[in-house]
Amino acid sequence: MTLVNVPLQCSTRPLSAKVQTILREASAREQQFTSNRPLGFRGFVPSCHETVFRALEIIEQDALAPGTSFCEWGSGLGVATLLAGVLGFDAYGIEIDRGLLDAAREMAGQFEIAAEFVHGSYVPSGADLLIDKAYARCSGELSLVTEADDAYETLGMDIRDFDLVFNYPWPNDEYLTAALFDKFASDGALLLTYLGLENVRLRRKETSPHPARRRHK
Ligand SMILES: C[S@@+](CC[C@H](N)C(=O)[O-])C[C@H]1O[C@@H](n2cnc3c(N)ncnc32)[C@H](O)[C@@H]1O
Numbered sequence: 001m002t003l004v005n006v007p008l009q010c011s012t013r014p015l016s017a018k019v020q021t022i023l024r025e026a027s028a029r030e031q032q033f034t035s036n037r038p039l040g041f042r043g044f045v046p047s048c049h050e051t052v053f054r055a056l057e058i059i060e061q062d063a064l065a066p067g068t069s070f071c072e073w074g075s076g077l078g079v080a081t082l083l084a085g086v087l088g089f090d091a092y093g094i095e096i097d098r099g100l101l102d103a104a105r106e107m108a109g110q111f112e113i114a115a116e117f118v119h120g121s122y123v124p125s126g127a128d129l130l131i132d133k134a135y136a137r138c139s140g141e142l143s144l145v146t147e148a149d150d151a152y153e154t155l156g157m158d159i160r161d162f163d164l165v166f167n168y169p170w171p172n173d174e175y176l177t178a179a180l181f182d183k184f185a186s187d188g189a190l191l192l193t194y195l196g197l198e199n200v201r202l203r204r205k206e207t208s209p210h211p212a213r214r215r216h217k
Contacts, residue, residue, distance in 0.1 A: 001182045003191065003203040006064060010054035010200070019086060022111055023049055026079040029103055033077070043143075044100055047168040047194035049079045055192055055200045056080070059164065060087045064202070066188040067163035073122035073177065074144065078104025078115065080166050085113040089164065094122040094151045120151025122167075123176075124159055124184055134176035143170035144177070159184040168194040181205065 015023070030046045059065055070084040075093025077100055085091040085108075095101045095117060104117045123131070123146055131146050152158055159165075165185065169177045174193070181191045185205050193201045 001178065002205055002207045003178060003182055004206045006190065006202040006204050008055060008058060008200065008202045010051065011057040011061065012054070013057065015050070015053070016086075018111070019053060019083065022079065022082055022086070022107075023053075025107065025110070026077055029077055029107070033100065033103070044076050044097065045168075045170075046076060047080065048198045049083065051198045051200060052080045052166065052192070052194055053083045055202065056084055056087055056089075056166075059190065059192070059202070060089070065163040065190050066186075069161055069163045071122075071159075071162040071165050073165055073167040074169075075104055075117060076100050076168075078107060078117055081115045081117065082107060082111060082113050084164075084166070085115040091115040092155060092157070092162075093117045094120060094155070096121055096145045096148055116155070118151045118154045120154060121145055121148040122151065123148075123180060124150045124152060127180055127183070130176060130179045130183060134173075134179065137175055138172045141172050142176065144173045146176075160186040160189075162186075162189060164190045164192065166192045166194070171196075178203070 026049055068089050070089035070091045072081040072093040075081050075095045078093045081091045081093035101117055101119050108115045167177050187207045189205050191203045195201055
């Protein structure tokens with residue numbers, strides 16, 4: 001892998017009224033989607049959006065991403081995408097579940113945030129070998145959808161076009177999502193991962209020395 005950890009001290013600033021309202025609305029909507037889940041459900045589980053927002057705020061404030069293009073892989077209700085939009089990122093979400101997708105679009109309208117949500121898979125075509133490897137590593141127990149058509153054509157964009165990708169993988173999916181980013185993202189792009197229990201990890205794809213470091217040589 002060419003993913004390098006980027007130290008991240010999450011912001012502790014007070015949340016704006018708009019962000020607080022979005023978090024409240026998200027929490028109410030999440031109840032509807034998660035209250036009747038069957039036992040052993042392996043689909044939508046929301047991240048801690050405040051933790052993710054605080055990470056995004058620092059990434060934006062310290063200009064850690066090489067640009068402003070953001071994509072949430074498996075956007076669920078789209079909250080991280082909306083919060084990225086509030087912070088000024090060009091925000092996109094990809095989601096396989098149409099009910100969640102509709103709810104995310106509805107919230108974008110409700111809060112007048114210019115975020116785009118598309119239906120499909122964030123797993124790009126051409127990832128078959130990585131998928132096979134991932135299945136082998138986790139004894140055939142992946143939770144993410146690997147059989148659907150990818151959403152990049154609908155978006156008119158490519159993984160290479162995103163400066164920052166956010167993903168909350170189930171633990172058994174973590175290897176595959178990182179491997180996909182490692183193979184398909186552009187050099188210098190960032191992968192923000194929610195790990196559960198209010199923890200996030202930020203990594204940068206570095207196939208060549210990072211420009212900031214080169215300047216010091
Ligand atoms: C653990 S939930 C995280 C939701 C959201 N990112 C959050 O942080 O609250 C994972 C989401 O990924 C979606 N998903 C699974 N496989 C996918 C795929 N191949 N492409 C797009 N979405 C997918 C699920 O439907 C679910 O909404």
